[in-house]
Structures are given as C-alpha cells and as structure tokens.
Amino acid sequence: MALLAKVTVTPKPVVNDPQGVTVRGGLEHLGFAEVRDVRVGKYIEIRLDAPSAEEARRRVEEMCRRLLANHVIEDFHFEISEADIDHLSTNGDSLERPESHLSTDGEPAEGPGG
C-alpha cells in the first residue's frame, strides 16, 4: 500500500537552539509578546510502499534512527497515513523523470553510495 510518513525532527530539550531563540526575538520584535519559547526543527515527508502501516512504522523508525535524526542532539516523531497519489509533490514527480535532476557536471544526481 502507498503510505505517507510525516516526520518531525526537533532539537532535544537540553540542546541550545539558537535558531529558536532568534526567531523568538523576531516575533517579539513584531509585537508577539505572548511567545514564551520557540524551537526550530525539520519536517520531512516520505512516501513509501509497505505491506502494512505497522511495517511502514517499523521502517520509518529505522530511517529516523539511522539518518533522519541525530540522536545526540535531536528527537523525532512521525505519523503514518495513506498517501494521496493524486497529489504527488514536485519531488515525487521528478523521481520518475531523473533527467530533470542533473548535477552540474552532467551526472545524474545520486544518493550516497551511488
């Protein structure tokens, strides 16, 4: 089944987040005096095929542990839902047309280990 994982990676509470502090300062500057704290993280969408949502959860958990989050400084959580294949993102479209992703030296862009 086609599934969509929405992964959120955030700095661990014990890690200083200078980006968050700076954004908070900006919001204060704009008059949002009620803002107490801001933490800046990352949001990652992954479309994947899996026999079940449970198996997808297991795989995405492994992706987070091995690459998407650095356990020294970051926490992660994710949600799995059924992917809406009619609304593929630009990235999803271009994956089927690799010629549209050429690197500057003319080689097809490759992932690590390629």
Next chain:
Amino acid sequence: MNFGVVVFPGTWSDRDCGWVVDQVLGARLTYLWHKSPDLRGVDCVILPGGFSYGDYLRCGAIARFSPVMQAVAEFADRGGLVWGICNGFQVLCEAGLLPGALIRNDSMEFRCVWTDLIVERDDLPYTRETRRGEVLRIPISHGEGNYFADPETLARLEEDRQVVFRYRENPNGSANSIAGIVNRRGNVLGMMPHPERCCEAELGGTDGLKLFQSVIQSGVEVLTA
C-alpha cells in the same frame, strides 16, 4: 609521508590542504574521491572543510555514507591517522568516529575570524611539535561549530584527556570551549579551526604548519622504528 585528502561534492578546502602538503611541505599528496573505497596506501587521511553534499539534512550527515567513509572507518579502526577539519570534524561526529555533534553557532552568525587555541595535548601524532599550554593562532570559518555533547560524554572527554584544543575566547558557544577532540586511541582528530589556512607567512600566520609537521614527524618515526 603520504597524505590523502578526501574530496566530497561540496568540499572546498581540499585544494588548500593539498597545497600545504604538496607545495609547502613537499610531502606526497593523493586526492581521494568520495566514490572510491580505496585509500591508495596513504598514511594520513584528511577530511577537509566545506559543505559536503550541500550540508543537506545536517552537516556531514550524508557524507558519512560515501564509499570512501567505509574505508576511512576501517583505516581508523586499524589505528590509521584520520584528521577531520571543520566539515571533516562534523563528518567524523556523524559517522560516530568521534563523540558529540556540532550545532549552529550560538551567535547565529557564520564566523570567519582568527582564534587563539590553547593546546591541551602535545603527545599526539598531530601535536608533537607543539607544547601543552601553547597558544596557536588559527582561523575558524563556520556556521555550525558549536560543539555539543551530553554532560556524561563531556565529563568522560575531560577525564580521558580527549580535548586537544580549546578556544581562549569561545567564538561559537562550544561546550567547555572545545575546538578539537581526539578519540581515546589518539589517532582520530577532529577540529573546527583551519590549520591549512595558516601555513605561510603571506596568509598572516604559520601556526597551522606545526600540526602538519607533527604528522610528518610521526610518520618518519614509524618508518624508522
């Protein structure tokens, strides 16, 4: 002494390191392309500065999966000298060859300035031409050089004397003013400052040369032992 300088897509300090090895020191230089797992018999691997893989996801996060890094990890495991500078330090942390991580500078600024480094270890292959307590003037050039490790890891680093360089004035918020650390065995060094940028008087200083000369000196002793 044969230095291998690793080149990832986005590396920018490879030619600077190569220039020092080849033109300033007259040592043997081999560029190691990231796609090849063959270290071609080098004695010391340098992971230079830059933005490997565009710093996508996190600094160094993608570079560590390169074929060359598999070989570098095995080389380090055998006791080979692996020297990560700036982005190279970030790659070593991501690869788990050194503890901790490098996060955004607390100033939120990219800092490109000269720093004074206090030498904490002068008994390593990288620092034997320095003295403990000596101050080296070496520039930094990074946006994410703020060394972070949990309190237990920091305590262990200090206890095992793994801190090699400390900033005299902390430019980025690094824990314990750490500018460079070594693994317990003493063969894998990671440092944010750029010694390759201060090896000729024309560039404003030559303190970086002491580290390169230390490595050469270590190599000479291995060969003659």
